[in-house]
Amino acid sequence: xxxxxxxxxxxxxxxxxxxxxxxxxxxxxxxxxxxxxxxxxxxxxxxxxxxxxxxxxxxxxxxxxxxxxxxxxxxxxxxxxxxxxxxxxxxxxxxxxxxxxxxxxxxxxxxxxxxxxxxxxxxxxxxxxxxxxxxxxxxxxxxxxxxxxxxxxxxxxxxxxxxxxxxxxxxxxxxxxxxxxxxxxxxxxxxxxxxxxxxxxxxxxxxxxxxxxxxxxxxxxxxxxxxxxxxxxxxxxxxxxxxxxxxxxxxxxxxxxxxxxxxxxxxxxxxxxxxxxxxxxxxxxxxxxxxxxxxxxxxxxxxxxxxxxxxxxxxxxxxxxxxxxxxxxxxxxxxxxxxxxxxxxxxxxxxxxxxxxxxxxxxxxxxxxxxxxxxxx
Numbered sequence: 001x002x003x004x005x006x007x008x009x010x011x012x013x014x015x016x017x018x019x020x021x022x023x024x025x026x027x028x029x030x031x032x033x034x035x036x037x038x039x040x041x042x043x044x045x046x047x048x049x050x051x052x053x054x055x056x057x058x059x060x061x062x063x064x065x066x067x068x069x070x071x072x073x074x075x076x077x078x079x080x081x082x083x084x085x086x087x088x089x090x091x092x093x094x095x096x097x098x099x100x101x102x103x104x105x106x107x108x109x110x111x112x113x114x115x116x117x118x119x120x121x122x123x124x125x126x127x128x129x130x131x132x133x134x135x136x137x138x139x140x141x142x143x144x145x146x147x148x149x150x151x152x153x154x155x156x157x158x159x160x161x162x163x164x165x166x167x168x169x170x171x172x173x174x175x176x177x178x179x180x181x182x183x184x185x186x187x188x189x190x191x192x193x194x195x196x197x198x199x200x201x202x203x204x205x206x207x208x209x210x211x212x213x214x215x216x217x218x219x220x221x222x223x224x225x226x227x228x229x230x231x232x233x234x235x236x237x238x239x240x241x242x243x244x245x246x247x248x249x250x251x252x253x254x255x256x257x258x259x260x261x262x263x264x265x266x267x268x269x270x271x272x273x274x275x276x277x278x279x280x281x282x283x284x285x286x287x288x289x290x291x292x293x294x295x296x297x298x299x300x301x302x303x304x305x306x307x308x309x310x311x312x313x314x315x316x317x318x319x320x321x322x323x324x325x326x327x328x329x330x331x332x333x334x335x336x337x338x339x340x341x342x343x344x345x346x347x348x349x350x351x352x353x354x355x356x357x358x359x360x361x362x363x364x365x366x367x368x369x370x371x372x373x374x375x376x377x
Contacts, residue, residue, distance in 0.1 A: 037194060037223075037224040040194070040224070041190065041193065041223075043186075044186040044187075044194075047182075047183060047186050048187050048190045051183045051344060052345050052347060052349070054350070054353045055315075055342070055344055055365055056363065056365055057365055058367055058370050059342065060322070060337070061339055061374065062373070064325065064334065064337065065328060065332035065374075066374075066375060066376040067375035067376065068331075069100035070101070071099070071128040072102040072127045073096065073101060073103055073104075073129045073324070074103070074104045074121075074122035074125055074130050074131065075092050075131045075133055076108060076131065076132055076133060078108050078115060079107070079108060079110035079134070079236070080105070080107045080109075082134060082236065082265070082267060083266065083267070083293060083295025083297065084292065084295060085157075087294075087296075087317065087320075087360060088133055088157050088317075088320045088323070089320065090320060091316055091321055092131060092321075092323055093105075094320065095323075096324055098368075098377050099328075101128075104122070106118035115139065120143065126152075128327070128331060129152060129153045130152055130154050131155050131156070131157065132154060132155070132157065134157060135206070136160065136167075136206055137160060137166075137168060137172070138167050145168060148168055153170040153330035154168065154169045155169060155172075155173065155327050155330070156173065157172070157173045160174075160207065160208065161208050162340075163175075164338075170330040171336035171337070171338075173319050173322050174314070174319075175314050175341045175342070176343065177208050177215070178211065178212075179343040180314075181211070181212035181215035181216045181219075181264070181291040181312075183343050183345050184262055184290065184291035184312050185216040185220055186219060187309075187345060187347075188220070188287070189219065189220070189223045191309075192259060192260065193225075194224065195225045195226065196220065196260040197227045197254065197257040197258050197259045197260065198226060198229060198259075198261070199229050199230050199258055200213050200216050200220075200231045200261075201231075201234055201264065202233055202263075202264050203233065203264065203265075204233045205236075206236075208264075209236075209264045209265070212291050213264055216262045217231055229254050230250075232250075239268055239271050240270075240271050243270075243272055243275075244272075244275045247272050247276065247279075248275055248279070251279055251282050251283060255282060256282070256285075260286070260288075260289065261288040261289065262289055262290075263288070263289070263291070263292060265290060265293060266298035266308075266311055268288075269288045269290065269307060270295075270297055272307060273306065276307055288308045288309060289310045289311065289312075290308070290311040290312065292311060292313075293313060293316060294311045294313015294316065294346065294360060295311075296360060297359075299313075299346070299360060302348055302351055303359075305348050310345060310348075311345075311346050312344065313346055313361035314361070315341055315344075315361050315363050315367075316361070317360070317362050318363065319341070321367060322337070325374065328375065344363075
């Protein structure tokens with residue numbers, strides 16, 4: 001005896017096929033999405049591993065002009081309360097002593113007016129060169145132009161978004177802002193297994209800061225399981241007064257969803273500790289990372305594993321030496337070195353490899369001897 005099955009109208013069969021195709025397509029899309037997410041997470045982990053490796057080989061310039069003695073240069077600082085700016089100024093002074101040069105440090109005290117006044121003072125000293133420490137050259141475009149007209153070379157540090165001869169400067173010394181920001185954000189992706197809830201801190205007064213925070217935000221957006229909770233624009237000069245209350249507000253707003261902070265500078269985290277400690281459980285597990293300068297206070301926090309998980313430090317002392325080298329090249333009418341230091345990430349796991357017990361990233365790659373050999377010292 002044969003069993004007969006009901007025959008459905010063509011329209012119903014077609015609808016079922018369409019529905020099945022939709023389910024299959026959705027399933028394939030989900031699988032593809034998971035595969036892409038896994039690939040992005042794997043890439044993040046690979047890049048983090050490379051960035052945390054020890055930097056012990058000199059990859060900078062090995063040739064250049066010999067250096068004369070007896071020059072005077074001026075370091076115009078954005079704000080000497082900023083640990084990065086202070087660290088670079090110390091490197092400039094150390095390198096200058098090697099050459100027998102005199103350095104004058106003028107503090108812009110964290111304001112445009114203060115930096116304008118400091119730049120004017122620098123010009124009045126009639127130096128061999130002027131160094132800009134931690135502020136956009138375009139902010140002082142009129143003064144930079146006057147220096148160029150007076151044939152006083154200007155070398156910057158974090159004075160533009162990228163390394164190079166830009167905005168009237170002979171050269172801007174920096175690690176790639178894009179690379180610095182991306183590795184900080186990739187660390188959050190890697191350590192959270194692609195589930196980070198992120199707040200980004202930036203300062204729109206600086207082009208380099210905006211470039212960093214945009215890059216950080218873009219990385220988090222590419223992470224399918226991560227959440228960009230917000231980008232907070234808070235002036236670096238006001239962090240001591242603004243960050244405690246802002247931290248409280250963000251904890252109330254996001255709660256446990258807020259698992260990672262990304263700052264364009266370590267300075268943001270200098271003033272979060274007491275608030276996080278008072279918050280107790282609601283702040284437990286919050287990881288703070290800086291795509292910044294690698295200040296001494298940041299190193300202490302990372303080493304003690306309190307209120308900061310990592311920083312992407314720049315070799316501040318090395319950058320000071322490079323600034324002096326670039327000024328010397330300008331004085332010799334030679335082109336800049338074109339050197340940009342590679343990105344490096346410091347965490348509790350590798351902090352003992354970076355400058356030993358020092359609270360700074362001072363790579364043991366022989367940069368002092370390399371520059372001395374170039375200068376004939």
